[in-house]
Each structure stands twice: as C-alpha cells, then as structure tokens.
Amino acid sequence: MIMDDYLVNGLDFITMLDNGAKNLASDFERINALNVFPVPDGDTGTNMSLTISGGVKEGKNLNEINIGKISKAVSRAMVLSARGNSGVILSQFFKGLSIGLDGYESVSVKQFAEAMIQGTKRAYSVVSNPTEGTILTIMREAGEEAYSKLDSSTTMEEYLVHYLKSANSSLERTPELLPVLKKAGVIDSGGAGFILIIEGMLRAITGDVIEGPTAYDNAPKAVNTSGFNADSELTYGYCTEFILQLQNSKVNVESFDLNIITDFLKSIGNSIVSFKDEDLIKVHVHTFDPGIVLTECRKYGEFVTLKIENMNVQHSESSDYQEATEATAKEHKKYALVAVANGSGLVKTFKEMGVDEVVTGGQTMNTSTQDFISAFEKIDADNILVFPNNSNILMAANVAADTYDKANIYVVPTKTISEGYSAISMLNFDSDDINTILAEEAEAISNVSTLEVTYSIRDTVINDIDIKKGDFICLYNNELISCDKNRLEAVKKAFNAISDFKDKQVLTVLCGQDVAIEEFNELHQYAETLNSYIEVYPIQGDQDIYSYIIGIE
DSSP states (O other): OOSOSSEEEHHHHHHHHHHHHHHHHTTHHHHHHOOSSOOTTOOHHHHHHHHHHHHHHHHHHHOOOOHHHHHHHHHHHHHHHOBHHHHHHHHHHHHHHHHHHTTOSEEEHHHHHHHHHHHHHHHHHTOSSOOTTSHHHHHHHHHHHHHHTOOTTOOHHHHHHHHHHHHHHHHHHHHHHOHHHHHHTOOOHHHHHHHHHHHHHHHHHTTOOOOSOOTTOOOOOOOOOTTOOTTOOOOSOEEEEEEEEEOTTTSOTTTOOTHHHHHHHHHHEEEEEEEEETTEEEEEEEESOHHHHHHHHTTTEEEEEEEEEEHHHHTTTOHHHHHHHHOOOOOOEEEEEEEEEOSHHHHHHHHHTTOSEEEEOSSSSOOBHHHHHHHHHTOOEEEEEEEOOSTTTHHHHHHHHHHOOSSEEEEOOOOSHHHHHHHHHTOOOTTOOHHHHHHHHHHHHHTOEEEEEEEOSSOEEETTEEEOTTOEEEEETTEEEEEESSHHHHHHHHHHHOTTGGGOOEEEEEEOTTOOHHHHHHHHHHHHHHOTTOEEEEEEOOOSSOSEEEEEO
C-alpha cells in the first residue's frame, strides 16, 4: 500500500508497477484475442507483458527509494525488452514518465500527473503517423482528463480513479475513431492492455496486491550437472553477464569510452555483446576466467546484476553452447544484413541469400529491441541493413537503430516475409551509395504484394465475408479477401479475388510446416490456369501459423 496519500517515492512506484504488470499478465490472453483479424498470431498482450515485466524485474532488483533513479532504470530495461509496436509505445511512455520524474526523491500527485502527460508525448513522438483510436488516444485523453480534475486535496488514489475512468471511456470509443475496429467488432487491444496496467497500479494503492507471476517470474530450473563432474575438464568456459553502474568516483561517466571494456573482453573471451546506456553498461561474454573480467570492470564502476554459468553444464540445452561452438572471428565488411524470420527453412533461405544474422522472430514472438542490438554486436561492418519483415517489428527495429552507435544502421521497412525476400534478392551494392541502395530497395518492396493463408480463431464477419472458427482465411496486403473450410479452396478464391492476377509475373510461395507437396502442386496448377505466363517458385519455409506466405509480383 502507498504510505502517503500525496507523495510517491521509488518504492511506491515499483510496487504500483509490479501490480500493474501482474494484472496484465493475469489477463494477457484476452488482450491477444482482441485482434482485428481472427488470426492465431494476436500477441499484443504478450508483447506488452514482456515489455513491462522487463522493467519491473530491473526495478525490483534495485530497492531504490528515489523515484527519479528507479523510474530511469525501469524505463531503460523496458526499452530493451520492448517487443511489437504496442511494447515499443509502452516503453516510450514510461521513458517519458521517467524524464518527468528525473531528479526527484519523491513527487506530489500533480508532479506525477504531469509526468504521465510527458509520457504520452514521448509515446506519440515515436510513431511516425499517429492514429487515433489506439493506445495513444487512451493515454492522451486519460492523462488530460485526470489532470484537469486535480486540486490541492486530490490524493494519488483519487487521481488514478479519474485516470482509469477516463481511460475506460476512451477505450469504448476506439471503434468509433478507427473503422477497422468497428468492422471487426473489437476495441483497441493495446489500449485494453494499458488499462490493465493502470488498474493494477490503482489496486496497489488500495492495498489490493495481486498474487501471481509476471512474464519474467519463472521458477528457476534445476541445474543438470550430469555433463560436468569431479573428473570433467572445462572446455567451453563460462557465460558471464552483468550490468555495470559506472561510478563518478572512478571515471568520467559521461565521456567513458565503451571500447575500453570491449577491447579488453576481446583479449580474453568471445561471443561479446556490450552496450552502453548513459551511465550503465551491459555485458555478455564467454570466457575461461570470469574473475579477471570482474576485476577489470570494477575499475570503472560497480555491478548492479551479475550472472556466471558453466557452459559445459549448459551445453545440452542452452543456446550459449551453440554460440560457444559456432563463434568464429567475423571478417570486416562494408555492408552487412540482419533479417527476422520464423521457420528453419526461412532461416536457411535467408542465410543462403547472404544475410549475416537471422534473428528468430515473427508472428507469435516479436523481436525485441535488445534482440536486434545483440545481432548488430555479432557483426563487424560499417553499415548494417535491417529487414524486420513484419509490420509489428518495424518500430522495435527503428528504436534499436537509433540506440546503436557502433555502425550505421539502416532499417529497410519490409512488413512481410515476402517483401523481405524480394528486397534481399534485389539488393545491389554496385552503386556504393547508401541512398541509391535504399531507394532501389524501396522500389523492390513496392512491387510486391503479399497473400497470407492461416486459420480463424473465432466467428466473425469482415468485408461481408462470414467467417467461422477454424475456417482458412486469406489476407491480401492485410485485407481479408476469402475464406473456406478447405485450405486450397480458400487460396483459389483468393487468386480469383485479386483483380489483376492475370497480369502478375511471379509467385514466390513460402510453404509452411503443414503443407504437403501434393497440395502445393495443385495450387501451382490452378495459378497457371488463371495466368498461363506466371512463374511459380516454391520455398520450404517451415513457418508455423501461416500455411502459405505468397509473394506476388
């Protein structure tokens, strides 16, 4: 419970936020289901839960009473944990909030309310074309309405009651502001998730502490020591990770050069990921002597978190083993590529096309800002081109690009796997001019349309198409154009619904893990009956959720 009705300190803040995260975690599946299209990849609730829980985990480790310091640490962790557009917007809201709270031990209700409005402004600033009827509208309207009701006697509880009431009213209006929501018969999912957080914060003030886990509160796994005993030899070293708080008493924090640490790590380890965020440094390294690493890094600051694991013990189940055995020196390149893909076939295909790092992610688990930064760290290049291949990952890629400073990062705005495949296949570095290269990539993307085939998770009516749960549905450039109980029939209907199909030249068919060759052959033959000149190229993508992702050019 908040101890003072009119002042909020750091411990109060993290208690409120923890309760908000738990409230969201307890109902995130309902938020996921609030998808405009009835497809099984609704992940707004998951993304928001992972994002806020990353911040809460960091804040709970600090035991800090200063609200400025704890909100800053929380927002940093949220930015790195952010997944999906909703997660990025949420992280930026709390980034703005932390800016408003900066320098304060505790704040009054009015100061907190002003910081909440600053959070909204920050969230709006990261969206290139803000759309009303989304989480942004709810943040703005609730913040302004609750602030307008403040007076000298308003308690923190009363403020959040006003905020929550206004937020709920705003949420109910979202279908009127955004026709696509009204057509689908749903409210905005991001806004609904945000309201769960605010509701949990209010419940903390009233003493209603929510029991249960957040997205990061997993029970520790039992350590399997069968791979390392009294007679074993340490062959893989230690996976060493920590966050270092730079200290003014030891270095000039503002001008401290991260390369001092990075160059040292290169001399005694590999698989190095290092990242400076203002006065904090995050490090991941594989080394045979973590003690030397810790001694060296303590010259510059003190540890906030620290984890050391024996990779011989990890090797049968941990990705760190794969990193340890596959880590090789990277040649320096002028241009390098990072792409997002889900499915072993797609990963293999992108690697064969020259992509340096394929980040696992996509429809059901969006790539985080930190995932992109970790991929950048594995590449030695002057310029890195990033292909998010998903509209819900694009924002996280842009935040990562803005954050990273060891190379020039250029995000090629591919919103589907088909766009990414075409853009990478058309990539040409002959001009050696990045603006020319990006312009050519933009043109390649503009020539691609995408047909995605999946199944419905609920009954609904969209575009006058009556959809039943379990039906196969086809989305063409994110518009639902057909459905059928039979998957192949749904695709045939979609081909017929594409008005200029007869003018198309190429179909690149990425086949999911559940597609049989016989079905693909029938699809191929049907496409040629509609357009005898079209060329059809199959790729075994092995992706889940979407049986077919078809690039049409």
